[in-house]
Amino acid sequence: MSKNLKLIASASEGHEGGEGDEGNERKPARKGSVEERMYHEIYDAIMEHRLPPRTKLTEQSLCEIYATARHTVRKVLSRLAADGMVDLEPNRGAFIASPSTDEAHDMFELRQMLERAVLDKLAARPDVKTVIAPLRRMVATERQAFLSHERPRWIRLSAEFHTALAELSGNALLVTMMRRLVSRTTLMIASVEAPGHNACSFDEHDEILDALEAGDAALAQAHMAHHLGACADRVQPDEPGNFDLRSVLGQGGGHTR
Template sequence: MAARPKLVTAAAVRQEPREFERQQEARLPPEERMYIEIYDAIMEHRLPAGTKLTEQTLGEIYDLARHNVRKVLGKLAADGLVDLEPNRGAYIASPSEQEAHDMFELRQTLEQMVMQKVARQATAADFDKLRGMIERERDAYMQGNRPLWIRLSADFHIELAKLTGNMLLVDMLRRLVSRTTLLISNAETTGQQPCSFDEHLLVVDALQKKDEKGAQHEMAHHLEQCACRMLKRPEKRFDLRAALGKGDA
């Protein structure tokens, strides 16, 4: 499954990442815009696990026929973000506790492989890019921009996987990272953040020193911290239009 479209230049991202993206997204075809906006709403926890995605409402929001809406939902399902249930419809993925443990166990295995490959073959330019991502992640957190921080935290793991050059590995991790991001608690305690920029920085420091074992240790610890905070399913109902920033129109 293709990655979420990259719509921004490095300079623009550093200035106003979301505003610039929104301007470009507004010019996309409705199907692509729907995919990106739902993807972001899920990854940023504006649409929490278990939320129903109603075809009729989405069709009205994006002025799309139902078969086009189904195509987008199918793409999100392939990404691991949406579950399609026969005779019930589409729901934001809500993994069970057992699936959550299984996913983090698999991530541990795959990301250890990533550490091994990146420690051996990443370049100085690669590490500069990773450190830039961590800086943006830190900035987003310090500015209280939790949605952007969550997305950047997830993107960091995908970027590491890309440095291996193994696209099958990238696709597998993208699905797992997307799906496990849904499980991170909405009520983290300050100083105990899952997918924190501090933990990411320790990983990169070890990798740049070509300390393969050290990098594997830091990544294993980081993923253990992430796995400790499973999402508590909210009981309240969510307004689909509001979560997608569409108001009452």
């Protein structure tokens, strides 16, 4: 079972996690290591908009916060860069990714094509109801997080739904591409929803699953197109800010996996 699908299975019990870096050829760090804690704390802080785009991730600061060596910090930054969360700039360092408006448009256009293909493949499966059952539980947890005003958890689950859906296609390359696209587009969705936009992504996710369960690929694709279009409409550029990494990271509040 893939990592995200394991996360879906545990989501109904209230345990959620980041998307990790499967598909890369690196050997994963041991569970509970400083590397894993740093990776997940930074990943979560980015996804939850606690670290805004263009925030600099200074190696020395991270070494001090996590009491670790530079080679560990560099491994974490490389993982985050592979996920599309961090941009590594020669002679300047690591910065939280800040995709341009044009890049955001291109990424959402590519997501439309890839997710359309995923839905077409899944709708044709005779066991589709069974394979999407874990996603039903994930959406239920997403809904509860929203209703409980747990915005960070809701943001994370909303993003993970799309990667988990792609995993059901069985295409590892597609999953790797989707993980990066989902991460980078989530960075650009406004922290405060624009007036008039429906923030309830779980309702749209359920509509997609309803259509899949009925074997109606065209309807599932129509729901997905509407859903991604609404997400693209909420993209707003963030103003860079100067952040003290210590105020956000290394407080022992990171999620354990």
